[in-house]
Amino acid sequence: MNIRSLTRGDGVVIGAAVVLFIASFLALNSVDCPSGVDCSDFDSANAWDSLSLLMSMFLSGVIGAALILVGRSMPGRKVAGLDLGQFGVAFTVFAVWTAFWTIIDMPGDAGAGMILGLLSTIALAGGAVASPLVAALKAPLVGAPRPAAPQPYGAQPQAGGYGYPGAQQQPYGAQPGQAQPYGGQPAGGPAPAPVEPQQGGSPSDFTPFWFAVPVARPLYGEDGSPSPIAELAPGTWYLAVEQRGPGLVAQTQDGRRGVLQDTTGIQRG
Numbered sequence: 001m002n003i004r005s006l007t008r009g010d011g012v013v014i015g016a017a018v019v020l021f022i023a024s025f026l027a028l029n030s031v032d033c034p035s036g037v038d039c040s041d042f043d044s045a046n047a048w049d050s051l052s053l054l055m056s057m058f059l060s061g062v063i064g065a066a067l068i069l070v071g072r073s074m075p076g077r078k079v080a081g082l083d084l085g086q087f088g089v090a091f092t093v094f095a096v097w098t099a100f101w102t103i104i105d106m107p108g109d110a111g112a113g114m115i116l117g118l119l120s121t122i123a124l125a126g127g128a129v130a131s132p133l134v135a136a137l138k139a140p141l142v143g144a145p146r147p148a149a150p151q152p153y154g155a156q157p158q159a160g161g162y163g164y165p166g167a168q169q170q171p172y173g174a175q176p177g178q179a180q181p182y183g184g185q186p187a188g189g190p191a192p193a194p195v196e197p198q199q200g201g202s203p204s205d206f207t208p209f210w211f212a213v214p215v216a217r218p219l220y221g222e223d224g225s226p227s228p229i230a231e232l233a234p235g236t237w238y239l240a241v242e243q244r245g246p247g248l249v250a251q252t253q254d255g256r257r258g259v260l261q262d263t264t265g266i267q268r269g
Helices: 008-023 051-073 084-104 112-130
Strands: 209-212 217-220 228-232 238-244 247-251 257-260 266-268
Touching (some): 008 112, 051 112, 084 112, 238 257
Antiparallel strands (some): 209 238, 209 266, 217 228, 217 257, 238 247, 247 257
């Protein structure tokens, strides 16, 4: 998965899953052992000594986090009519439900593993449920990089990753005479600001240009299929080759082409 396609909500889910896995190795109980009694076995028991608790709470949360991330990297994949991400959210909610009732019904005092496990499952489930709903959690975890400074005219271009825009173009929808042709010499200036594509203009006026998306967005097939064929990730430059109504026909790194239906806030290169 491209790290730049991760959101802040994904970061919360990943962090909580890591803490939950660590908590599974810590003691579940805290025992005040009477003098002269060996309580070492009871005091050092962790989740790996109880298969039912391990699977229903600790590994359930970790598996849920993994399903959420896999669902983000492969949009459209479904099991029994549900997206993988929805299955992952259900796993995380089940984990926090199990942790809550387990810590209430525990004999004696809860240990570090149980307390840390409960807190991490709460954070995990909260991040999984709130990520699609809270704008702050939908923001990219890592911001899109600013395009590198252009080379002087005639200088050898620097090696770069796929999709580095070779020219600074006018905002999408400007008059044809104002934009540089695709493949022209690099132009100076600061990194472009997000622009809103215009829906007007004829296909003959379209000039290919590089762009980046502010958040991960699905790319649909040119045949109108409702299932995405790829996901455009923030921080990667893609080539817009054609205007298709209000959307754009974009080309991915591996040469696939599809329609980007949501073009709000795209950043031109």
